[in-house]
Amino acid sequence: MNFQTDPYIEKLAVNEKEETFGLIICALFHAPQPRTLDLFYNRLFHEFNSVLDDDEKQSIYLYPNYALHITIATLINFKTMTGLKNEEERKSMIDHWSDKSKLMKARMSQIKSFYIEINSIQLSPAAGYIQYSDASDNQIQQLRDYIKQTCIIDNDNEQLSSRVHIPDIIHTTFLRFKQNTIKNSQTFIEKFQTINNRLKEQPIITIEIDEICIACETHPYMHIPNDSDHVLKHIHLMKSIKN
8 A cells, every 4th residue: 555645734743724714514523622533532642652663653644622523524624725826706706605604504303312323443545534324223324314414405506515525334434644654554453453452352331422513614625613613503403312
């Protein structure tokens, strides 16, 4: 596996936050994070620091806790908007999706909060991520179906609807590559799997999803404050009782 270095991560790693513009619908972007996720991630962070050698540590970037989230849908990918500097255009896009969020909220009014379970950590050439499973009655797919109906099918702005991307997995990215100092990629993959196996020996971790939000990525990969300037809309789900 050839790992892909990321120019945005190179800057984040030295605390240089490039200005971007993106809009996403996400879950688990909380301050503070749910305690179960926070404890799991702290353990994960410790495992990487204890298992990897210095060259491997220099090659990777582990997200800070505050940037962890689950992307439900991407409305505007910040990577495609690097040339858009016109504030009026940005405001027009934000206004459009703010209006659509009212319809989304109405359609989602009967969806109850639900639970997801941490399954594993996975590795791709570009990133490491936490993989979840839906422990409820496929609620996250219902959310995505409503978003698809509102943001793509019923959206008369083809220019904006064509930008919408809805992933087909439930995941939280936590690792990307800032430089290529890994001497043996297969050894790194094996260490990653060792960490995964250790984590899977622990009791199943369940996390409640009780709201989603529309957030503006003014810096890459949700390295933004959780405040009203960045979280534009909250959609709270009805409280459910776990069986």
